[in-house]
Amino acid sequence: MSIYLDYAATTPTRPEVIALITQVLEQQWGNPSSLHNWGERSTMTVERARLRVADLINGDPEGIIFTSGGTESNNLALWGITRQYSQPQHLIISAVEHSAIAQPVKILKEMGWAVTELPVDRYGSVNPQDLKLAIQANTVLVSVIYAQNEVGTVQPIAELGKICRDANVLFHTDAVQAIGRMDIDLATLPVDLLSISSHKIYGGQGVGALYARPNLKLMPLILGGGQERGRRSGTESVAAIAGFGLAAELAKSEIGTESLRLRALSDRLFTELKDIPSLVPTGATHNLRLPNHISFCYESCAHAMDGRRIVREMNAIGIGISAGSACSSGALVPSSTLLVMGFNQAQALGSIRITMGLQTTPTDIELTISALKKILTT
Ligand SMILES: Cc1ncc(COP(=O)(O)O)c(C=O)c1O
The missing domain is CATH 3.90.1150.10 (Aspartate Aminotransferase, domain 1)
Incomplete structure (x- = not known):
């Protein structure tokens, strides 16, 4: 058995994704930063994937930053916002975050940031009223997991996001488990930052994305050649990104x-x-x-x-x-x-x-x- x-x-990588990754590795191995045809072909592959991933969440392709996966996306959201402040401020997370949020927040706490953990009920749900009460004048970011990995509970993300928007506070959600399993529509959801990962949607491990609302100021975690419009340096993993794009398109269709x-x-x-x-x-x-x-x-x-x-x-x-x-x-x-x-x-x-x-x-x-x-x- x-x-x-x-x-x-x-999730197992889909055969269509494996075929595309293989084809890209064989035929489009150019560096997207190069100005010649080899580089241009790779750029086109990355940009096509960006459109496909953005389409899965109905977000602006400009907002997609390719990363190494959900863990990096969560870290980029947290550090990308908090590092802009010279003095510690206030953050809010839920009590049921994945360790890729809970661990960096622990470090921020040690650095002097005030952190409020929103409690959950017996079913693992956050009460939006608790968020309303927790927001303070110096709250700069709220992060609540979209769908909890251990118990499957889906949080009231639209309501939580609206509370943040009304209070002028940035809202991030870790949607790594939700993506591909439920409709996520960033045209209507009041979300500023959202983390996703390819290997949860049959796209292969080691690639993901952070969606950051266009024009949102984000300090990069990884500095170097300025790829991903300066928000995440490092030569793009073109084949993995192409696979992620195809997996996103197939996920959307089914x-x-x-x-x-x-x-x-x-x-x-x-x-x-x-x-x-x-x-x-x-x-x-x-x-x-x-x-x-x-x-x-x-x-x-x-x-x-x-x-x-x-x-x-x-x-x-x-x-x-x-x-x-x-x-x-x-x-x-x-x-x-x-x-x-x-x-x-x-x-x-x-x-x-x-x-x-x-x-x-x-x-x-x-x-x-x-x-x-x-x-x-x-
Ligand atoms: C909710 C959640 N966030 C983040 C991650 C980390 O994602 P990745 O494995 O792509 O780094 C996971 C992985 O299981 C997850 O379930």
Whole structure:
């Protein structure tokens, strides 16, 4: 058996993307900064990808800055804004951010920045009223994750963005998990900065983008030859960027049908698993969560099992799932996301996440249901 159900960690690169990346590596290896034909062909490839990525989020292509992935995009948003201030100011984030936001914010705190962490409810949702109350005269940036990686909860981004816009405060959202799984329309969303990553949409690892509203002042993180209009230096990874562009275009064309199909598979899994004793669903319900994402925590005295043991037992029979966030699954620490949502220590250690994608079939889901029932009830 070989069933991959960890699409939130990464997705398999699409064959069409692999074909394009190979073609670009073979035929368009010129440096986009060069003035000759070789360079010009590469520039055209990068610019075509920029249009395709911008189209996925209905944003201005001028606002797309290609980066090495979601982690760099998040760092560029935070440092790009905060480094403009000679004195520490005030920042607001949610209590359920990915470490690519939480870690740099920890450093900013050590540097003297005041930080407010917005609490979340039992479902992992931020209350927009809390944001309204938290904004101060010296708040320069708010960053709230679009869709939470461990529990799938989608935040009320439009409302949060509007509160920031009304208060004249910049708003960033980490949309790495949301991208390609739900419609994101920057023509209507009041968002100034948005992070995305190629490997979550079948585009290959090591490339992503930060969307920064055109004319927004951003200090570069990486200085050098002035690529990406001076906002991110370094010779562009032309092939990877081309692959990201194609993946974005394909994601856009199938987002509607895929999200319905995946929602049906998640519903089936959820209905079957919720009857297992001691299995408690985590995250928001139905349309307030990602369509491809279900998560539970398991707590049973009779079957002392942390999430990692469940992952290992599932892996032994050929099914790949995750214990909480893949990025932190190397260490036996309870999920901080679940703790702030009000789950206890034992529950937070027993968290599992199942995320589906393009290659997931109804048969995969039936086999997963039987396997989990067997592991958790015998
Ligand atoms: C919500 C979120 N933000 C950021 C990242 C980091 O993205 P990347 O792996 O492209 O650096 C991840 C990766 O899992 C994520 O889930």
